[in-house]
Structures are given as structure tokens and as C-alpha cells.
Amino acid sequence: MSSSGHGHTPAAWTGVIIAFIGFCVAGVFIVMANVAGFWAGMVLIAAGAVVGGLMRAAGMGQEPKRSAKVAPAKVQPQEG
Numbered sequence: 001m002s003s004s005g006h007g008h009t010p011a012a013w014t015g016v017i018i019a020f021i022g023f024c025v026a027g028v029f030i031v032m033a034n035v036a037g038f039w040a041g042m043v044l045i046a047a048g049a050v051v052g053g054l055m056r057a058a059g060m061g062q063e064p065k066r067s068a069k070v071a072p073a074k075v076q077p078q079e080g
Helices: 010-031 035-060
Strands: none
């Protein structure tokens, strides 16, 4: 397993599960040549992204990593 904990949050799991269900629905209906069912699956895939994003915004996702502050370089006068 990764030590960074990438994706181990309720927001990530929920978004991926909803999108996976949408993928399965779209796949079944495309084989059955049902256009409306295919697009319903595509809507579920998009809903997974939206739900995951909303859950992350609500605090159930991974905190964004803060980059280390870089100290400003000191300006040295040029000789010569």
C-alpha cells in the first residue's frame, strides 16, 4: 500500500463507487443498444465526480498538501 494515503477517504470511495456503478450501467445498456440507458449510466459517472467533490468540500476528503515555504533569497550587491 502507498504510504501517502492517496484515496483512502469516504469522499474518494463514494465517488469511485458511484462512477463504477455508472460505468457498469452504461456498459450493459450499450450492449443492449439502448441509448437512453447508456446516457443514464453516463450521468451516474458524472454524478460520482460531483458527489465526491461535494464530500471533499464538506471535509470528508484528504486535506490538500501544503508546500513548504521557500525563504526569499537575499540580494547580494555585486562588486566591481
